[in-house]
Amino acid sequence: MSAAATAYAPVHAASIADPETFWLDAAKALDWERAPSRAFDPQAGVYGRWFPDARLNACFNAVDRHVERGHGEQAAILYDSPVTGTKRRISFAELREEVATLAAVLAGFGVGRGDRVVIYMPMVPEALFGMLACARLGAIHSVVFGGFAANELALRIEDARPKAVLAASCGVEPTRVVPYKPLLDAALARSSYKPDACLVLQRPQAKAELVEGRDHDWEEAVAAAKAEGRRADPVAVAATDPLYILYTSGTTGKPKGVVRDTGGYCVALTWSMANLYDVKPGEVYFCASDIGWVVGHSYIVYAPLLHGCTTVLYEGKPVGTPDAGAFWRVASEYGVCTLFTAPTALRAIKKEDPRAEKLDGYDLSGFRALFLAGERADPDSVAWAEKALGKPVIDHWWQTETGWAIAGNPLGIERLPVKYGSTAVPMPGYDLHVLDEAGKPVPDGTMGTIALKLPLPPSCLPTLWGSDERMRASYLQTFAGYYDTSDAGIRDADGYVTVLGRTDDIINVAGHRLSTGGMEAVLAAHPDVAECAVIGIRDLVKGEAPCGFVVLKSGVTKEPGDIERELVARVRDEIGPVAAFKLALTVGRLPKTRSGKILRATMKAIADGQSYTMPPTIEDPTVLEEIGESLKTRGVGA
Ligand code: COA
Numbered sequence: 001m002s003a004a005a006t007a008y009a010p011v012h013a014a015s016i017a018d019p020e021t022f023w024l025d026a027a028k029a030l031d032w033e034r035a036p037s038r039a040f041d042p043q044a045g046v047y048g049r050w051f052p053d054a055r056l057n058a059c060f061n062a063v064d065r066h067v068e069r070g071h072g073e074q075a076a077i078l079y080d081s082p083v084t085g086t087k088r089r090i091s092f093a094e095l096r097e098e099v100a101t102l103a104a105v106l107a108g109f110g111v112g113r114g115d116r117v118v119i120y121m122p123m124v125p126e127a128l129f130g131m132l133a134c135a136r137l138g139a140i141h142s143v144v145f146g147g148f149a150a151n152e153l154a155l156r157i158e159d160a161r162p163k164a165v166l167a168a169s170c171g172v173e174p175t176r177v178v179p180y181k182p183l184l185d186a187a188l189a190r191s192s193y194k195p196d197a198c199l200v201l202q203r204p205q206a207k208a209e210l211v212e213g214r215d216h217d218w219e220e221a222v223a224a225a226k227a228e229g230r231r232a233d234p235v236a237v238a239a240t241d242p243l244y245i246l247y248t249s250g251t252t253g254k255p256k257g258v259v260r261d262t263g264g265y266c267v268a269l270t271w272s273m274a275n276l277y278d279v280k281p282g283e284v285y286f287c288a289s290d291i292g293w294v295v296g297h298s299y300i301v302y303a304p305l306l307h308g309c310t311t312v313l314y315e316g317k318p319v320g321t322p323d324a325g326a327f328w329r330v331a332s333e334y335g336v337c338t339l340f341t342a343p344t345a346l347r348a349i350k351k352e353d354p355r356a357e358k359l360d361g362y363d364l365s366g367f368r369a370l371f372l373a374g375e376r377a378d379p380d381s382v383a384w385a386e387k388a389l390g391k392p393v394i395d396h397w398w399q400t401e402t403g404w405a406i407a408g409n410p411l412g413i414e415r416l417p418v419k420y421g422s423t424a425v426p427m428p429g430y431d432l433h434v435l436d437e438a439g440k441p442v443p444d445g446t447m448g449t450i451a452l453k454l455p456l457p458p459s460c461l462p463t464l465w466g467s468d469e470r471m472r473a474s475y476l477q478t479f480a481g482y483y484d485t486s487d488a489g490i491r492d493a494d495g496y497v498t499v500l501g502r503t504d505d506i507i508n509v510a511g512h513r514l515s516t517g518g519m520e521a522v523l524a525a526h527p528d529v530a531e532c533a534v535i536g537i538r539d540l541v542k543g544e545a546p547c548g549f550v551v552l553k554s555g556v557t558k559e560p561g562d563i564e565r566e567l568v569a570r571v572r573d574e575i576g577p578v579a580a581f582k583l584a585l586t587v588g589r590l591p592k593t594r595s596g597k598i599l600r601a602t603m604k605a606i607a608d609g610q611s612y613t614m615p616p617t618i619e620d621p622t623v624l625e626e627i628g629e630s631l632k633t634r635g636v637g638a
């Protein structure tokens with residue numbers, strides 16, 4: 001460990017040597033109905049459970065207690081929507097009112113502790129009310145990102161089996177209105193499981209048709225509950241009760257339902273606000289993600305509110321709404337101290353405003369740090385932002401599975417030197433090791449798979465929804481006694497971690513995690529496709545973009561160009577626009593090993609214009625030339 005890490009090192013060491021004391025101490029920041037007498041039960045669950053005898057309510061901790069302590073008038077949510085031209089300030093007292101009323105509406109649909117509620121909504125305050133209303137009742141929410149299509153929504157509904165669905169009539173993208181309700185209707189038609197009720201927020205940009213008996217108008221239902229004085233109080237639940245399920249791409253087409261338990265999550269997030277982000281209660285925190293992703297769950301909704309901060313809810317893009325100064329406008333208008341976004345957003349801003357001229361005129365005197373996560377932060381963008389902002393730019397590494405950073409630079413404890421390309425050091429409770437294929441630790445500076453010695457710290461997934469077996473098979477079987485992150489990386493002599501990329505078929509497109517296997521399944525289902533491979537190729541703004549190679553069945557007479565267009569449309573329809581699948585290439589053959597394994601890594605190297613060694617087991621090296629040629633015809637590759 002670097003000599004600079006004098007304050008951080010003992011904190012991390014204490015969390016590993018005596019997790020009981022460390023996390024029981026961190027737990028004091030919350031209000032418990034029954035405080036934990038112990039932090040961890042190693043016998044419970046798949047690898048143990050956090051705070052096994054404690055009880056609390058997440059919504060009470062995020063909302064009510066701030067009102068009870070005299071902060072009712074403080075802004076809880078600052079909604080800023082350049083795409084609709086709307087702004088709204090919601091105080092903690094108003095938030096409590098909205099959430100308690102909506103919870104009463106949900107209770108009226110029969111939603112109670114342990115029931116699931118799917119939320120398919122854009123970045124509007126009502127979506128946050130919905131999440132918190134579920135938490136208030138002890139119900140389990142499952143938010144589905146608006147950029148997913150009906151089929152993906154249907155898969156999640158089938159798996160979560162929600163009692164109710166909360167939806168909005170539409171989302172608003174800079175260039176178009178996206179009607180959500182027809183997608184919900186299509187998903188429900190596909191799903192064999194049907195919820196009892198759907199509560200639909202009618203937005204003026206596109207009104208939805210409501211299905212008699214099943215669908216309810218949000219505004220009317222809430223107004224009726226208010227008129228009747230119906231409000232629901234927070235229900236204390238076991239700390240081990242799930243707060244939410246968040247689906248993420250797995251290596252098959254079936255998404256994984258990551259379960260987040262209530263107590264551990266609230267404890268870890270609250271700890272992170274002070275110690276990682278260095279933010280105090282009452283300050284304004286701006287996380288420019290989407291509530292459909294884990295980063296949005298944790299740092300738009302729960303962490304800032306649990307910590308008594310004001311959260312900015314921004315319905316817009318980093319560029320184009322209206323320009324590359326959007327984030328700086330929001331930061332100065334609301335006195336933001338910390339901004340958290342994805343490197344892809346920074347690259348988009350840098351591309352449009354390379355000299356950072358859009359910063360001119362904005363008062364960022366209260367701004368202290370920019371945090372980046374979701375994909376590797378490229379050194380160029382980090383250096384650009386450091387220069388433009390004159391403030392620390394901190395890369396930190398995350399997964400949906402962990403719910404908070406695995407590694408980062410703990411500004412609240414000690415500002416460690418930034419090393420470009422590295423996500424700095426492990427956060428408390430993460431006993432991080434870099435292993436070779438046989439599970440042996442590799443020397444510092446050597447690449448391997450990053451694995452976390454069990455137990456995982458609070459907030460990390462205790463299991464996958466409905467399947468302890470899939471949890472074990474997906475994460476715990478590669479290396480006995482460890483969680484396999486499926487990220488490859490290096491640790492240096494100072495203990496800094498550099499994450500290099502996934503070891504599985506997951507790709508990262510504009511900070512969105514996508515499975516190439518899922519896209520291959522869509523391509524393979526086309527009647528004219530014999531075989532296919534999807535890889536992530538380098539993209540200057542999005543980091544990676546998917547590219548599909550298809551071999552057509554013999555005897556197909558249709559124009560390849562027509563089939564390619566159909567394939568692009570199919571992925572958009574089946575997975576959603578978020579897949580950003582725009583490039584399908586018809587090729588004569590796919591490069592394979594003699595045992596028939598498709599050489600995806602070599603194809604990616606060719607597409608990215610990188611050098612590669614000819615795989616010794618390749619069946620026919622000339623196929624690689626054909627792949628290179630076909631990429632060149634589309635302007636991709638060296
Ligand atoms: N509802 C419906 N459609 C959506 C959507 C939503 N919530 N979010 C995105 N889409 C659509 C977009 O309109 C786009 O459609 P198009 O193919 O018709 O243009 C498509 O999905 C791809 O979206 P995206 O990858 O976001 O690309 P973009 O060109 O719209 O924007 C960036 C590019 C870089 C500005 C944007 O991706 C961004 O801000 N990324 C940050 C990501 C992030 O915060 N990730 C969370 C991890 S921290």
Ligand code: AMP
Nearest residue numbers: 373374375376396397398399400499513
């Ligand atoms: P998600 O589950 O969508 O948050 O995606 C998690 C994956 O994104 C990780 O497994 C990494 O591959 C990648 N990732 C997230 N943050 C970083 C980062 N700071 N540096 C490198 N990769 C990252």
